[in-house]
Structures are given as C-alpha cells and as structure tokens.
Amino acid sequence: MLLTIEINEQQVSAKRGETILTVLNRIGVKVPTLCYLSSLSPTGACRMCVVEVEGLPHLVPACSHQVEEWMQIHTHSPRVLKARKNIVELLLANHPDDCLYCDRNGTCELQGLSEELQIRERKYISRQKPVQIDKACPSIQRDPAKCVLCGRCSRVCKEIIGVAAIDSVGRGSNTRIGTSYNRGLNFNACVKCGQCIIACPTGALTERKSLPQVIEALGDPGLYPVVQFSPTVPAAIAEEFGLKSNKDILNLLRYALKRIGFRQSFDISLASDINLTEEAAIFLERLQGNKNLPMFTSCCPAWVRYIDIFHPQFSPKLSPVKSPQQIMGTLIKKYITSSAGIKPEKVFVVSVMPCTAKKAEAEYDSEGIRPVDAVITVRELVRLIGLLGIDFDKLEPEPNDTAFNMSSSSGRLFGISGGHLEGLMRSINFLSTGQDLNPGKINELRGLKPRKEAKIRINKIPLNVIAVSGLANAIELMDEIENGRDNIHIVEVMACVNGCINGGGMKIGSDEKNLKARMKALYDADEEEMVKVAHKNPVLTELYEKFLSKPNSPGNQEILWKGNSKSQEL
C-alpha cells in the first residue's frame, strides 16, 4: 500500500512497512549510519541515522522506524546535525587517537563519520582504561579499545553464521564485546570465518597478520618461498587494482607474485581436482554401502570446526579428505619441489586466501613438516603488492611456468557456493559412467542464493544434492536432517554466504556488484576451459601414477585425509 510522506519539504511516496532509511536511500538522501547493515536486523543502537519527525518528541532512528502517512521528516536540520555530531564526539572521546598506525586507516567508518560531520577537535576528554588485545586466535585479532559497540560483529555471528561466539557483556560504559568467560577468541565457539572483520566499522577486529612472517621468509636466502592461491584471488585482485576483465589476469597475478619474490606460484585448483577425485570415489563407496549419507563436503574449515563443536555426531558424515589448501601444500613440499631436489624443510609455502579460517587450518595441521607455512588474506596480498611497489599497469602477463598449474575448471569453481558440488557431480558421473555429465553446467547450483538444491540422475540413480552457504542456513538444514529428512545424498556447506567469493579475507566493504563480478569470473573460466572434469586433468594422471595411490586407497589416506591435525583449543 502506498502512502505519502514529506522528506525535507518534498513529497515522496512510500510503501507501508518500509523504514525511513529505505525510503531515503531510494530517493538519494544520504544519512550516516554506523550500526546498520542491510543484511542484518536493525537495532537502532548507534543513533547516527536519527532524523527529525514533526510531532514526535524525540529524534527517531531512520533505520528502524517505519514510515507513516503524512510524516514530515527533516534529515539534516540543525537539531539533527548537532545530535549526530555530538554522538560521534562521544565515541571519539574513548577512541584511541592512533589512526596513523591503525589497520583500518583509510577504510575506517568512524574516520569517515568524523570527516563527514567535520569534527575538528576532541571535545570530551576521558581517560581510557588499558585493554588487552585478544591474540589467542590464529585467525582473528580483537582490539576492544577500538570497538564502538555497534554490535555488527555479534549480529553477523549470531544471525548469519549462527554461532554467537561474541556478544555484548557488561553494562553502561563498561559494556564491551566479549567472549565466553572472557577468555580469548580461540577458547570458544568461534569458527574463525572472519565475517565479523568484514562487518567491523573500525579496527577492532582484524585478521591476525602473517605478512611480517612472509616478508621475512622472502628475504631469507636459505628458504625457497613458493605461493599458492585460491581461484577467487585473481578476480579479487583485478577488482582491487581496477584491471580490465579482458586482460589475462591470472598470468598478471603470477607475474606480480614472481616480482614479490616467490619462486613458484600455484593455483590451488589442482588440489581441488585431487579433492574431487578422492571424494567421488569415497561417495560412490558410501552410496553403495548406504553409509554416512548425506556426505558433507569438508573444504571449508569454518564449517568443519562448526561440526566439531556443535554437531560432533555428524562428523562421520564429513568427507575425510583434506581441504585443497592443505593438499596443495603437501603436494608442493612432498612432490613438486622435492622432485626438483629441494628439501621440504627449505620450502616456505604461502597461501593467499579469501579466508581467515584457513590461517587456523594451516596452523593446526602442523605435525611433522607442515604443508602450509603461512596464510595471507587477499587484503594482506594487496598490501604486499603496495609495499613492494608493483604497478599492475606496467606488468606483462607471466606465462604458466609449471605443469602443476593445470587444473580443470571444476577445481576453480570451489570459490563459489555450489561450485564444489557441481564439480563433484561431474566427477561422480565420470567415475561411474566414464562419460561427461550432460549438461555439465548445473544451473540449479549456480547463482547468489543461500540454499541451492538439485536432483541429478547419475547412472540411473537420482541423487539429491544441496549446496548451502552462510552457517546459519546450514544450521537450519542440519535441523531438518536431525528431524528425519533422509533424502539427501551430498551437502556442500560454505560458512560464508555465497562461499569464498564473499570470504572473511576479502576486501572490506564489498557490495553485491563485487560479488557478482567475482562469481562471473569463476563461471566464465568454466565456460572457457576445455577440461571441465577433474578426472580429465592430465596432471592428475601423472600425480596418481608417480606420487599417489589410486583414489580412496589406504596409501592416499595417509597423505590426503584429515586425522592427525592438532585439535583446536576449546
């Protein structure tokens, strides 16, 4: 139902039930927000978006107040501006003045608000209590001093991820975002997905930096630094440096990595192919024995940790195969470089990932020679490129320098929710029929949807498969399964909504346009690639002959299965 309201003396029509903010955004009137995120329920906590509504005694928050017929709204009246400015001044009173040294310098929303409202002096002076930075977790670091208590992190954690590892504790000015029993982030239910970092407007939540370690390794003449990257990285880098999509981004990236000082660079997709080959064989075995179905994919470490903590009864259903990152690290150290005569302990493997959970995954899989020595996020790579003064405009694409960069497009699809499953269906079909799945492109599993279900007939057997992203959505599915839903064969879960293209290590402030571009890059690569099934990757044939045993065999279990990783602190 349409109704008429007046905004800044202009008549505007609005729908009943809409919030004032929705209407303002539509007509292009910008009011500042802080605690508001379109994907979360509005709480009206920060009061930045307050507007004046004639007839109401107090200012009202645009984000959570619904429009009413003939409301007369003033969005930038002197009263409103004074209030907004005062609120930011209050926040700044407790905020450390260390913008120059802050991880979010330049991308901080508080900085932006302060500039927007033209705050030029510290109006209130208060003594700050010293607070300890929480560095317990290998993935995420919390600096409570910089927290403005907008609650975005805790709402993401609760509403999108469904874990609620952090929440407000204490009252009044002693309120803070805390962990259970006030212990470090590593000692609670946190799955380390890093979505809280993306949600944080300030530098209160950041990834644990591995960059110093990487820089040191790059300068160590005794080491042989190599890099492996997730298939989502090229598109993210292109976006960050404004590269045109017609450029050979993958090879430009390779060149940049070489300039940084990495001796070799690998696309992790090769390991994804191995993962698919193994999983296809394991699934067929499970299907035959009707055991541990539905099979859950295990490429997302946040999801694996979620199962460990919340649903240990489901862990036999997880695919036992290690994630592509860990497989690739193993492959590099134990086969690729050692074949070239380099000792594994000299090899320093760096992963570039759109993910923070991968940092913990690498950290905890460190028995003997650890497969991956350091994991950096896309954000960290961008900084490294900046630090080393690499100008993409002047770079020439670096041709593929090693055979081990061959991968099928299935492997690359791992970057988006549904992609792993799509590749897996192709492999299962190929393994059971010796033929390509037709059509190879499974439209039901594509696109930006939280849950995608498909029915696929393979070798005359109809299989129900589901790809779900955003842990909270997975939790709903888990409940269905616990309540007796038993017609599913494979479930792919990605902790972040839409998968790795929206990972916790990606650019802060990504919007839907960015997501769509990253998705398109992966789907386009699938279109262009000749080898669409993991099993057809010629490098795999070599690897299975020379290094691995046949898929799903005891020999491979030792190298490719999870099991010996250190248990994560609880």
Add this chain to the structure above:
Amino acid sequence: MPTQDLTDIRTFLTEKVIKNYSGIFDKPTTDRLAVIRHEKVSRPVIYIGTGTCGVISGALSTLERVQKYVSENNLKADIIEVGCNGFCSAEPLLDVQLPGKTRLCFRNVTEDRAEDVLNSVFHHTLQNDLTLGQYKQPGLEEWPNVPMLEQIPWFNLQTRHILKNAGIISPVSIEEYIAGGGYKSLYKTVLNYPADKICEIIEQSELKGRAGGGFPTGRKWKIALDTAGDQKYMICNADESDPGAFMDRAIIESDPHRIIEGLSIAAYAIGASQAIIFVRSDYENSLNILETAIRQAKEYGLLGEDIFGSGFNLSISVRQGAGAFVCGEETALISSLEGQRGLPRSKPPYPAEKGIWGHPTVINNVETLANIPGILENGPAWFKAMGTKSSKGTKLFSLAGKAVNTGFIEVPMGITFSSIINNIAGGVKDGKALKAVQLGGPSGVCIPPADLDTPLDFEALSGIGAKLGSGGLIILDEKTCMVNLAKYFIDFLQNESCGKCIPCREGTKKMLDILEGITRRPKEETTHETLERFKGVVQLESLANVICDTSLCGLGQNAPNPVLSSLKWFREEFEEHIFDRRCAAGVCHDLRTFYIDVEHCNGCNICQKKCPENAIVGSPKMPHFIIESKCTGCGICFDVCKFSAIYFK
C-alpha cells in the same frame, strides 16, 4: 485446618460469597465472614507486620518475643503475620485485638518493648507511648482516649483503596481476601462481559499507567485485543528498581491476591491465556508470597482451565529479573523474559502489537493492576470521581528521605505535594528546612519548595517540567548538596545504562565525568585541568539535551533529568561549585577547606596523629595549624577532634 474444614470454607467462599452477585448476605454468612476477616474474634489476636520493612526493623525478633509471651502466660491467642500498613518508619507494627473490642495498633514495637505493650493491652491500662491508634470497627467497644487510626496525621489525608487490606489481612490468606470482597470482580468479568467491554470500562475510568509513562490502560488493552494473534501475553511488571521506591513490593507483600485478580482480569480483557509476573530476584519475600498466592488461587479454581465455567483459561507464572534497572523498561523486560540480554528495542512496534516472542503483549505495572478489581467492583464512574481533570483515581507514593514519617501512602490525585510533606510525612526531620523534593526515581526531577503547591496531576506536573514517574518521593533537607545528588543519580544511571545506544552509554558517563570534575579538588588551578572543567560545564547542558533527544529508550531519554532540573532550579549551587570551588552543604568532601580555631584547640595532638597527609603541624599543648596546600579535605581531623576546634568553609 482439617481437610474437611478446608473444603467446607472453600465451598462457602466460592459458592456463597464470590458467586453472590448482589453482595447482600444473610445473617449466618455475614457472621461467618466477620469471623474470617477477624472482625469478630473469640480470643485475642496479635498481628505483626512482617513485610520487608518490618523484618528490617526487627519484626522477627518481636514475633519470637510475642510467641514466648503467649506461651509463658498460657494465653489462648492467635498470632498472625501481616504486611505493612504503609507506616514503615513505625515498624515493627504490632496490632492487638481483644474479643469485643476494637483492634489497636502500636508503633515501633521492638523486641524489648513487646512485653510492655502486650501487658498494657491485656491489663487494659494502655499505659505506653507506643499506641498509634485504634481501627474504626462499628459494633465493637472502642478504647477510651485512643485516637482513631484513620484520623492520625499519617492516615487522615490518605484514600486507601489499593491499600485497603495492607497491614490488616494476612497476605497468604486467600480466605481473608475473598471475605473482604475479593475475586468478585473477576467472577463478574468472566461471566458477564465480553473482553472488549472490559477494555471499554477501563478506558471509561480513564486509568493511566502508573509506571511513569501515563499511557491510558484501557486503550493499551484494546490495541492488544484488536491485534490478531493465537497467543497473547499479559505481563505484570514488578521489577521495581528506582532507589527510594517500594510501592510494588509493599502491595505484593500485603495484598498479593489483589494483583492476581487484576492480572487475571487484564488477561481476560486482552484475550491472553498466559500471564507472567516479572519480579526482581532481590524481592525474595515477594516471590514467596506470590508463589503461595498463585497456588491458593489455583486451589480455589480461580486460575487454571475453564475459570468459573466460563471457558476462560489462565495460567500465571512468576519469573525473576536479575536486577538490571533497564529491565523495568517494557521492551528490555521482554528481551529478558525471552532469555536474551535485557536490552530495549526500538518502538514502534509496541509490545501490544508485537511483544514477547512476537506475540501481542501487554505490560502493566503492579499498581496499575491493583487498581483494576476496584474499578470493576465499583464502576468506572466511581474511579473517575476521584482526582483531577487529567488524572483520575489515587496514586501510591513511597516517602523516603529526610522526613519525620516515611513509608508508602495512597493519596487521591490532585493533592498537593506540600500537604503530603507537611501533613502525612510530618515535615522535615530534626527541624531542618526543606530544600527540595525529588520525584520520580533516578531520572526524575528535584522540585524546589516554591513549586510544591502544584497538584498531583500528570498535566500540572509537566507544566513545571516534572514527571510523576513511578511514585518515589524523596524529601531533601537543607544539608543536601544538589550537585552531589545529581552526581549520585547520574552515576546510578550510567551504571545501569544497558550500553546499547551511544548517547546513553557514553553520554551519561561523560556527564558523570563533568560532575566529578566539578566536585573534585583541583590539583593545580593553573593547568589545563581548570580549562577542561569549565569546558565540561559549558558542554553539560547541551550534552544533556542531545542525550534526551536521541536515546533509544526512556531510561536514556530521561537520564539527564536530574542534572537539567537541578540546573534549572539550583543553578547558583552549580555555579558556587564551579567558580568558588565551594560546597555550601559541606557534602562534596573534596571542596572543603579545613581550619583550626585557635581559641578552641588545646593541642591534644590527635588530629596531627590521624592526618594521613601530614598536613597538620603544631606543638603539644599549643594550638595546631593546617597546611592548606597539603590538606586533601578528607575530614578525618574534623571527625576526631573532641573540642570542635576544626571547622571548614
């Protein structure tokens, strides 16, 4: 009582009393009711007020002493524990009723005075200074030379409807409540009226919420009734947390069935089958009493399935609040009940449309609900006849602070504050002058004596910038420092802020910082500390206005009230603190400068020994001196001096 008797009395009270629609009883019924109500006693009855205020004053020891007295003297007497009649400063209250004679009330009967009092009654001498008065009981012999209780100053201006039974009946006796006319309104309601009619009656009575907001109760119910929903909830808010307010506790402890009846009627009116009483967990006594009362009501069939065969079902549960002040705010209360952190939510949607777990929910406070049975019993016109144009009925207040008499009272709307203070409260203690009256809890305002002739009325109060609030009334004497008081309330509020919205969380803290700056001893008057102090003062008022304007819930919106009202009426006191660095009342310790009067100092040396700062010098037997630059103003010397030689400015 034997089981047979119990069933018998239950049947009698249900069938013959509650269900007697006319209210006219035959002689045997009237007689039996008088016995149940203890109006007609065959042997002496001793009543002791064992509400929380009584217990604090030593009522349990008095009770023990009385029990001992009765057994030692082989008396055949009943001892009944009752709640408080409101006169808390007179606790422990002890009433005695002898057969054929009117009931007597004695004040401050501590353990050591119990025997005196009882002797004086049983020997009919009444020679003691503790007699408060006698009850008006037509048909019984009056005690000579004893004033009627209703005529003594504490009671004579009160109109007691909600407090009708307070301190008179046993709170855990449903029989006494029914015998006094209780649960009749519920019976009338569920059998005779459709739900919307009840909403209409309450709306006609013009009853407004008593928790502070003053929203018309009937209208609130109607909104919830008209909102579609298969499950609705009725909640009684007994999370009373204002410092100096204890009306809710008093009603629960003295007449719990009145609340249960009011709550049941309200639940019926909005179409709810679930009701919750949210009580703060520190009210242990109230919790026990409510549990007992609910159990009794269930046994009488007044709660549960198909009440009075009307098809109306209701179950009431009691839930404990963890003691956060903000949980008295209705949306925070809902969050707390849902098991969430007790944080307020943005309104609209109002709870009446979307409340607990998304269901339509009405939240009324204890006093509001306690009004309901009376309105249904006597009709809306009766209720409307009391009070003023904009405010009807009576209002409970808890009187605290520097008054001669303190406790809780029920007065008709429209009465002036000055008559409450001068007559009921008996004026200011120790003959001091009245400085102000603090009204409405921590986020209330301080009214100066000049405005005390304002009638008790929602409109008149907002005319002078005050709010009725929940009913806390604190009397402040001349020795009160208004800056310190404002600081106390701001400190309370900033501690109790839930921390959700920025203006309340950060703003109240900054206000506290500024007030602390004003009352703190300056370390160095020449540094920028002085500048900051002045800067803070300039900001105080504008910051207060922004907090009012932008905070999420009522707590924040009203949080600056104590500062704003003090600034309005007692500005010169703030200025004195800021510019002269002086606290006239001598309350702000840091601002005191101590001197030694050489005339009185005999050089006893004690102050010098006790001074933690070594700020006092002097030889024994010679007058001492204070080194001003070393003195921190702690006042220890002042306290230890036996010769009143130390004074401060």
